[in-house]
Amino acid sequence: MTQKRHILPGFHLSLGWTVTWLSLIVLVPLAALIGKTFSGGWHHFWETITDPQVVATYRISFGLSLVSALINGFFGFLAAWIFARYEFPGRKLLEAATDLPFALPTAVAGIALTALYSPNEWIGKYLAPLGIHVAFTPLGVLIAMTFIGFPFVVRAVQPVITELSADVEEAAACLGASRWQTIRHVVLPPLLPALLTGVIMAYGRAVGEYGSIVFISGNIPFKTEITPLMIVSKLEQYDYTGAAAIGFTMLIASLVIVLIGNKLQSWGNRFRKHS
Amino acid sequence: MASFIDFRNPPGSDNRADRLIRATSEPLWIRRLLIGSVLAFFILFLALPLLVVFQGALAKGIGTFLRSFTDRDILHSIQITLLVAVIAVPANALFGIAAAWAITRFQFWGRQLLLALIDLPLWVSPVIGGLIYVLLYGRRGYLGPWLQAHDIRIIFALPGMVLATTFVTFPFVARSLIPLMQAQGCEEEEAALTLGAGGFDILRRITLPKIKWGFFYGLILCNARAMGEFGAVSVVSAKISGMTNTMPLEIERLYTDYLFASAFAVASALSLLALVTLSLKTFAEWENKRQFEAGQRSTLEPTIETAP
Numbered sequence: 001m002t003q004k005r006h007i008l009p010g011f012h013l014s015l016g017w018t019v020t021w022l023s024l025i026v027l028v029p030l031a032a033l034i035g036k037t038f039s040g041g042w043h044h045f046w047e048t049i050t051d052p053q054v055v056a057t058y059r060i061s062f063g064l065s066l067v068s069a070l071i072n073g074f075f076g077f078l079a080a081w082i083f084a085r086y087e088f089p090g091r092k093l094l095e096a097a098t099d100l101p102f103a104l105p106t107a108v109a110g111i112a113l114t115a116l117y118s119p120n121e122w123i124g125k126y127l128a129p130l131g132i133h134v135a136f137t138p139l140g141v142l143i144a145m146t147f148i149g150f151p152f153v154v155r156a157v158q159p160v161i162t163e164l165s166a167d168v169e170e171a172a173a174c175l176g177a178s179r180w181q182t183i184r185h186v187v188l189p190p191l192l193p194a195l196l197t198g199v200i201m202a203y204g205r206a207v208g209e210y211g212s213i214v215f216i217s218g219n220i221p222f223k224t225e226i227t228p229l230m231i232v233s234k235l236e237q238y239d240y241t242g243a244a245a246i247g248f249t250m251l252i253a254s255l256v257i258v259l260i261g262n263k264l265q266s267w268g269n270r271f272r273k274h275s
Numbered sequence: 276m277a278s279f280i281d282f283r284n285p286p287g288s289d290n291r292a293d294r295l296i297r298a299t300s301e302p303l304w305i306r307r308l309l310i311g312s313v314l315a316f317f318i319l320f321l322a323l324p325l326l327v328v329f330q331g332a333l334a335k336g337i338g339t340f341l342r343s344f345t346d347r348d349i350l351h352s353i354q355i356t357l358l359v360a361v362i363a364v365p366a367n368a369l370f371g372i373a374a375a376w377a378i379t380r381f382q383f384w385g386r387q388l389l390l391a392l393i394d395l396p397l398w399v400s401p402v403i404g405g406l407i408y409v410l411l412y413g414r415r416g417y418l419g420p421w422l423q424a425h426d427i428r429i430i431f432a433l434p435g436m437v438l439a440t441t442f443v444t445f446p447f448v449a450r451s452l453i454p455l456m457q458a459q460g461c462e463e464e465e466a467a468l469t470l471g472a473g474g475f476d477i478l479r480r481i482t483l484p485k486i487k488w489g490f491f492y493g494l495i496l497c498n499a500r501a502m503g504e505f506g507a508v509s510v511v512s513a514k515i516s517g518m519t520n521t522m523p524l525e526i527e528r529l530y531t532d533y534l535f536a537s538a539f540a541v542a543s544a545l546s547l548l549a550l551v552t553l554s555l556k557t558f559a560e561w562e563n564k565r566q567f568e569a570g571q572r573s574t575l576e577p578t579i580e581t582a583p
Binding site for chain 2: 011017025028036075078085104183211230235
């Protein structure tokens, strides 16, 4: 988009500032993470990240996050669809409210969800007689993960639905396709990359989430502990190398998730009219 | 091609044109079912958590609620939160303008890599945002011994909390400016240059007015995150009430001490901040769109959260 332009002033100043600030805030501290990770040797690194208690947290952080991302894929898609296609009272309000999980501090979300689902509280008291316990169980972790990941799918899918050309749907209808056939074969295929991108981003966010989960999870070892909590508890024991090892592992995992997301997004952009 | 079918207002009358309309929209009962299930999801996951915060804050009466805000430790946590935001937000705002200027106005080697690195804090766990500073400045970190010898405290003190907050809010302003300035192009800046304007004149009188709503959008999101950050800050803070607790950390302290009314009182203040942020953000999106539609199509989408 930009051509080779060096006419405008401020190249050295702006780039210099950018790189300096980036180095101070991100690059140098990140180098410390990588350095500390391997300062204890490969063996120690491997031992830390395959410790049974840590491995148990992967099931929660990477497994449950996937479930939450799929739930968000479903409801996020529905929300994006009705925002883009239907007119109903309160639509604008719901659209604005979609980003609440981005704006609400995670600690607030954490205590609010815990309060809602504790056995004597608003929702918990109706679930407890049914034998469903949410607070301090993996189900609670799942609910917190679903809460914080919700906006990603809506934000990824809605612009693509808006851009969809109506012509093809009309054509499909004119050719005798039922509404379900039109959606299945004409509408959904171009939306799939955006939907998957949104799901992957919700997944990435849920994997790294800390604040909203630690209150409702109760942090029970081998049951509801999440991987970021392992970093915190290693740091509390002044085990810097151990904390770095787990942090490095999470960093690589997040990098892989984000790369998959980027691939999906550039795949999806090929289907879009603009860009 | 403009469509003659209005997706949003399928009329209810039954004629031949209406058959086609129904063929490109869903039957009424499905539409109602979809809207109903999304509404249920919103109530369950978004509305009830907000309500429970305000209910919890006011559960013991308005007097208790107000008294919470005269508590010395809570007041101190509000001060710390404001102080951290006052340092971190302007720092990242200046960085955002510089980064957006460099990336959108010039072509250079490593530009894509730079973009990717700016995004990094968006996708790593916030806990890592605290961890990396502990590893660098902590007692057993790389610079720990030197800092201790010179009696400088970064970790478990205010500088560490500012650094961790700066890390997690690092991309917000840059990410909302870059797509906007990319789409706007720089013809006007170049025109100003040929007319003899200097660099800062161009920035102040040409660029900033053009990007003001995108800038505002980035600022309020940056501020909301800075004031609400929990994971990164909890790792680098000593978590001593009245000393190094921000509002989110104070919420945790009050909650684990079973002081629920006070915990929810502080939480309600932060929820109010979130609601104000959401309204301002929506307003900025509208204004930006209006300002921009005169020129080109809006570029505030995808929002910074959706672009990984």
